[in-house]
Amino acid sequence: MFTYIKKALAKKKARRYFDEYGHRIDTFKLAEEGEIRFANWTNPLIKPKEITQQEVNFFKKFIPKGSLCIDIGTNIGDTTVPMALAAGKTGTTLGFDPNPYVYKILEENVQLNPDKTNIVPFPYAITKEEGEFNYASSEASFGNGGISNEVVQEHGAFQLSEKIKGIVLEKFLTERFSQLLPTLSFIKVDVEGADKEVIRSIGGLLKKYKPVLVAECFTKSKPAERAELFHTVADLGYSLYYFSDFSSQAEIIPIPEAKDMNRWKTFNFYAVAKA
Template sequence: MLSYFKKSFARKRARRIFQKYGYRVDKFRLKNNEEVEYANWLNPLITPKTITQHEVDFFRQYIREGSFVVDIGANTGDLTVSMSIAAGGSGLVLALDPNPHVYAILEANAKLNEGKANIVPLQLAASDKETAFYYASSEASMSNGGLIQDLSDNRHGKYKLEDPIKGVHLGDYLLTHYAAWLPKLSLIKTDTEGLDFEVLKTLEVVLEKYHPVVISEIFHDMSAETREGIFNLFKKYNYTIVNAGFMHTEEPLVIRPVNVKEDMPKAGVTENIIAY
């Protein structure tokens, strides 16, 4: 009972009072006796991550060993690490997150699993042009939130970081800095708290030329127009789309085809689509 109250107090404090939290490195044993390390953030609002064979095998369906992966909205690396194990030490996972507090943990994860994984972390925001953003959250500990361009904007919460965050046109950034890797591009994942359509539009040249698999979050409050825009963008480049539901689960995914715009995930629930 005492432990429950301590954890409850810690969560309440994290919501209201800013504090930097460190991390611990946990080890997970996969099949073939493969060991994977993960830096779990000690923020009490974050459920500790477990690296599972199920998750690694899921990404191995789409990520070839030695291939290039782009994780947009990587957070602490909760999916990045499994992606990187799938790509192997000869591959490369580019992991972007704008939140400096989760980015510190992402950096820690990028340094683990040497020889088994290759992660390059970037504290950047994917945008339609080079610009500056600020990070805002409803939680003082900044465990989750979103980007704003005006500090008076409260859409993501009242807690804000005053240091600007660099935004880049992601398609141009990849063509400039990772042109040699683009022919090996196998997967792009986007999770940007509702800005996924804007990010995907910057990647049209990449989608058309290299046709990577895309896993994209459809945020619960996306407008019908935005959902239709995402559907039309993928169909423009001859993608097949399926609704994979909520992916942070050990349960088998229930895949539903998205043949027409009306099949897209509905408002009020956050789900993921896979386009291939």
């Protein structure tokens, strides 16, 4: 009971009062990858991440060894690291997150498995135009959040004192990673309800290189917004699929029509380019 009360009070404090939390290093033994180390954030609002073989195998279905993959909205690297394990040391995994507090933990994870991964992090948001943006969170500890612009007006009452940088991804990749673009296999988007806007901003990349796309249908999205998200992806020549978890054992259900986006409250989907 004492432990429960202590955890509850810590969560309450993290929601209301800012504190910069550190990290701890956890070790996981995978059947195929061997020993994997991961930096878990000690923010009491964040459930510790566990790296599993089933999750890595989920990404292996879409990310060939040696290819380029991109994680937009990395947070501390909870999907970035499994993606990078799938791509391997000979591949390249780019991670983008403008939140400075989660980015510090991401940087720790970049360094932990250098013999098995090749992760290149950047503290940027992906936007349709380059610029500087306000960043806000519903939690004082900034465990979540997003940029505020003409599309997403409000993410919470707690705002960073300095603006964050937004970049146009296609331009950035063409300038910095043009030699790797032909190997682009996978893009994951998780940006607190602004997935549709990000997907539209990377439409040129999706049309040209046809990587598998993973995105989220946000809890607060209305039926019209869900339909718009469906058509944004489908009109780029993709077929959509619900999946129950980042696991090779996940339940997978086709999403053939926009109305089917209302079957689940919050869910992730993956999209594959039509032949």
